[in-house]
Amino acid sequence: MTLGSAASGAAPGRLTDHEARQRLEHERESRLTQLQAIEAAGVGQQASDDLLASQRASTRSVLKEIDAAFERLAAGTYGSCQGCGRAIPAERLEILPYTRHCVGCRSSAG
Numbered sequence: 001m002t003l004g005s006a007a008s009g010a011a012p013g014r015l016t017d018h019e020a021r022q023r024l025e026h027e028r029e030s031r032l033t034q035l036q037a038i039e040a041a042g043v044g045q046q047a048s049d050d051l052l053a054s055q056r057a058s059t060r061s062v063l064k065e066i067d068a069a070f071e072r073l074a075a076g077t078y079g080s081c082q083g084c085g086r087a088i089p090a091e092r093l094e095i096l097p098y099t100r101h102c103v104g105c106r107s108s109a110g
Contacts, residue, residue: 015090020073023097028066035059062098069098081105 015023038059042052072078079088083105092099099106 014087015079015093017073020078020093020097021070023094024066024069024073027097028063031059031063031066035063065098065100068100072100083108 035056038052038055042049042056069078072080079093080086081088081102082100084102086102088099088102092103
């Protein structure tokens, strides 16, 4: 997916660079807040160590995906499926802005 410039607006069904960046920044902030809450919940907790560790690892993994999406945005490859190379629909990017795959490729990957 080629993203339109923020100044010229996006073509129908596409996100502008600015919109993509905003969505990614919002996701990053949400995940950082979530990680802080997990860390705070873990203070003095031993009964749920496995659950907290799993939540912490999952949140950190999503943060890495978000960072990778920022790299793709800078490289001009954001919005292109890494499986088939086709454009990822804007609707999918609005819901999951750090995704690397279209629904079809993600479904077939497992």
